[in-house]
Amino acid sequence: MIEIKHLTKTYGVGDDAPRALDDVSIDIADGDITGIIGMSGAGKSTLVRCINLLEQPTSGQIIVDGQDVTGLSGAELRQYRRRVAMIFQNFGLLAQKTVLANVCFPYRAATGKITDENRARALELLDLVGLKEKASSYPSQLSGGQQQRVAIARALACDPEYILCDEATSALDPASTNTVLKILRDVNRETGVTIAVITHSMDVVEKICKNVAVLEHGRLVEQGSVAEIFANPQTHAAKVLLGRVDWDA
Ligand SMILES: Nc1ncnc2c1ncn2[C@@H]1O[C@H](COP(=O)(O)OP(=O)(O)OP(=O)(O)O)[C@@H](O)[C@H]1O
Ligand SMILES: [Mg+2]
Numbered sequence: 001m002i003e004i005k006h007l008t009k010t011y012g013v014g015d016d017a018p019r020a021l022d023d024v025s026i027d028i029a030d031g032d033i034t035g036i037i038g039m040s041g042a043g044k045s046t047l048v049r050c051i052n053l054l055e056q057p058t059s060g061q062i063i064v065d066g067q068d069v070t071g072l073s074g075a076e077l078r079q080y081r082r083r084v085a086m087i088f089q090n091f092g093l094l095a096q097k098t099v100l101a102n103v104c105f106p107y108r109a110a111t112g113k114i115t116d117e118n119r120a121r122a123l124e125l126l127d128l129v130g131l132k133e134k135a136s137s138y139p140s141q142l143s144g145g146q147q148q149r150v151a152i153a154r155a156l157a158c159d160p161e162y163i164l165c166d167e168a169t170s171a172l173d174p175a176s177t178n179t180v181l182k183i184l185r186d187v188n189r190e191t192g193v194t195i196a197v198i199t200h201s202m203d204v205v206e207k208i209c210k211n212v213a214v215l216e217h218g219r220l221v222e223q224g225s226v227a228e229i230f231a232n233p234q235t236h237a238a239k240v241l242l243g244r245v246d247w248d249a
Contacts, residue, residue: 001027001028001029001030001064001065001194002027002028002051002062002063002064002162002194002196003025003027003028003061003062003063003064004024004025004026004027004028004047004051004060004061004062005025005060005061005062005063006023006024006025006059006060006061007021007023007024007025007047007050007057007059007060007061007062008021008022008023008024008057008058008059008060009021009043009046009050009055009057009058009218010058019218020043020046020218021043021046021047021050021057021218022217022218022219023060023219023220024043024047024060024215024218024219024220025060025220026213026220026223028162028194028196029194029211030192030194031188031192031194032194032195032210032211033184033185033188033194033195033196033197033208033209033210034194034195034196034197034209034210034211034212034213035196035197035198035199035204035205035209035211035212035213035226036196036197036198036199036212036213036215037198037199037200037201037202037205037212037213037214037215037241038200038214038215038216038237038241039200039216039237039240039241040200041217042215042216042217042218043215043217043218044166044167044198044199044200044215045166045167045198046218047198047215048086048164048166048196048198050062051084051164051196052081052084052086052164053069053070053072053077053080053081056070057070064080064083082106082110082158082160083160083161083162084160084161084162084163084164085155085156085158085160085162085163085164086155086163086164086165086166087148087151087152087155087163087164087165087166087168088151088166088167088168089166089167089168089170089171090171091139091144091147091148091150091151092151093139093147093150093151093154094139095138095139095140096138097138097139098135098136098137098138099126099131099134099135099136099137099138099139099142099150100119100122100123100126100135100136102139102150102154103122103125103126103150103153103154103157104118104119104122104157105154105157106154106157106158107122107157107158110158118157121157122153122157123135125153125154125156125157126150126153128153128156128183128187129149129150129152129153129183130149131146131149131150131153134146134150143176144171144172144176145172145173145175145176145177145179145180148168148169148172148176148180149179149180149183151168152180152183152184152187156187156191156193160193161193161194162193162194162195162196163184163187163193163194163195163196164195164196164198165184165195165196165197165198165199166198167198167199167200168180168184168197168199169181169199169201169204170199170200170201177204178207181204181207181208184197184208185207185208188208197209200241202230202241202242202243205226206226206230209226210225210226211223211224211225211226212224212225212226212229214229214235214237214238214241215237216235216237221235221237221238222234222235222237222238230242
């Protein structure tokens with residue numbers, strides 16, 4: 001379980017530096033798909049970067065399975081990052097490497113080499129996302145939806161405990177979005193991997209999330225089950241995201 005406790009992140013110095021995150025506390029429960037939603041600039045990507053420690057929080061803690069990870073460095077930090085895989089909006093594949101080499105990349109990063117066993121596992125994962133026949137293709141020869149499925153296979157390569165998806169479907173059309181969401185849902189069901197879906201789309205949240213946390217201007221303003229919040233949104237931010245406020249009001 002990931003417990004985000006009183007997380008604050010400021011860019012700049014001094015007490016009045018703008019806060020990208022302001023005292024945010026969210027629990028991401030094991031085995032669930034949790035949505036973190038907010039408008040542009042709400043602090044979603046900052047939160048993701050703090051969770052996997054690409055950025056150091058200004059204050060607050062990230063507790064993973066009871067351990068505060070915010071102070072980790074060196075080998076411990078690398079080991080922690082392998083437990084937490086990332087999927088981004090722009091796929092993040094290496095253009096000059098084949099699909100198979102991209103999925104194998106985490107093995108090389110972890111051990112400095114790629115074994116036959118690694119290759120076999122990578123092909124299994126490509127099969128899981130329906131792209132085994134594209135193993136020798138290059139990312140530029142794939143559609144956006146296919147590239148994102150490769151990114152999911154790559155994220156799964158090191159058997160992560162957590163997958164953080166930052167706007168993973170924002171660049172995709174509705175059909176590709178559904179394909180990617182179904183894969184994430186199936187992977188969650190089959191492997192029990194915990195997933196955090198960061199998005200500005202309530203549609204995405206409704207389709208695959210159990211719980212949702214709503215961010216606005218760096219603050220957590222609402223949190224609960226998806227059913228609850230869809231039935232009875234409490235805050236203006238949640239209503240706007242749900243389209244329950246007149247667009248020109
Ligand atoms: N490196 C940085 N330096 C200064 N300010 C930053 C930096 N990164 C983010 N911010 C600010 O922090 C706030 C939150 O940004 P963040 O990227 O986390 O938003 P977001 O919710 O991911 O938005 P989007 O939906 O557009 O991706 C914004 O006001 C942004 O300008
Ligand atoms: Mg963002």
